[in-house]
Amino acid sequence: MTAPPVPLATLIDDLVAANRILAGLAVVDGFGHVSVRHPHQPDRYLLSRSRAPEQIERDDIMTFDLASNAQGGDTRNGYLERFIHGEIYARRPDVTAVVHAHSAPVVPFAASSVPLRPIFHMSGFLAAGAPIFEMRERFGMTDLLVRSREQGAALADTLGTGHVVLMRGHGFCAVGGSIEQAVYRAYYTQQNAELQQRAIALGGDVAYLSPEEGSMADTTNTGVIGRPWALWKARFAP
Ligand code: MN
Numbered sequence: 001m002t003a004p005p006v007p008l009a010t011l012i013d014d015l016v017a018a019n020r021i022l023a024g025l026a027v028v029d030g031f032g033h034v035s036v037r038h039p040h041q042p043d044r045y046l047l048s049r050s051r052a053p054e055q056i057e058r059d060d061i062m063t064f065d066l067a068s069n070a071q072g073g074d075t076r077n078g079y080l081e082r083f084i085h086g087e088i089y090a091r092r093p094d095v096t097a098v099v100h101a102h103s104a105p106v107v108p109f110a111a112s113s114v115p116l117r118p119i120f121h122m123s124g125f126l127a128a129g130a131p132i133f134e135m136r137e138r139f140g141m142t143d144l145l146v147r148s149r150e151q152g153a154a155l156a157d158t159l160g161t162g163h164v165v166l167m168r169g170h171g172f173c174a175v176g177g178s179i180e181q182a183v184y185r186a187y188y189t190q191q192n193a194e195l196q197q198r199a200i201a202l203g204g205d206v207a208y209l210s211p212e213e214g215s216m217a218d219t220t221n222t223g224v225i226g227r228p229w230a231l232w233k234a235r236f237a238p
Contacts, residue, residue: 005039014179017237023054024236027186032101035085049076066090083152091156095175097182102171105193110166118209123192125163127214132166133158144170180229
């Protein structure tokens with residue numbers, strides 16, 4: 001049995017909370033964004049106007065089509081990189097929410113030949129891979145921002161069927177089947193990057209989760225995702 005769609009007003013509240021939670025967890029700062037697919041119109045998504053996540057309120061939320069055009073005659077400035085969201089939603093019907101961030105601990109893994117791999121059960125989802133999007137391959141010299149549908153599409157192609165894509169010289173994106181899951185994955189991608197770097201610094205061999213362990217841990221954690229979400233909401237978005 002499929003759960004009934006979440007009411008739009010509830011989802012907007014959750015999206016505002018997600019922005020404040022990601023800021024509280026230092027996944028985003030003055031930059032970075034999180035979106036959610038429209039609950040009743042799958043070819044639309046909700047994303048704030050261009051504003052720092054910690055300051056976002058209900059009225060800041062705009063609606064975009066999958067070409068990332070603002071709907072309803074809304075002329076406010078959207079994020080330059082909103083194409084990340086539209087192009088991922090267009091290619092991934094299973095994705096309901098997208099986080100994009102420049103989290104400092106993650107950036108080294110987007111620049112290094114050392115792959116980001118799951119070091120503990122909380123980030124088992126990384127067993128599905130964390131490919132690196134290399135902007136230069138198709139677009140040459142740029143300011144690294146995903147400024148067009150074509151660039152967003154190339155990023156979404158690199159993400160493929162995975163949960164996380166790293167962006168060389170820039171940051172990363174995490175996706176999920178709910179706002180809670182996308183926020184969870186963004187936070188634990190950041191945690192994993194910190195812990196993996198510490199494990200590498202110890203100097204010995206590092207044992208990562210196997211694909212089977214990662215997949216089983218991801219299933220378990222998805223089932224209890226409401227617990228950290230409730231805590232984060234109470235702490236950062238009361
Ligand atoms: Mn960015």
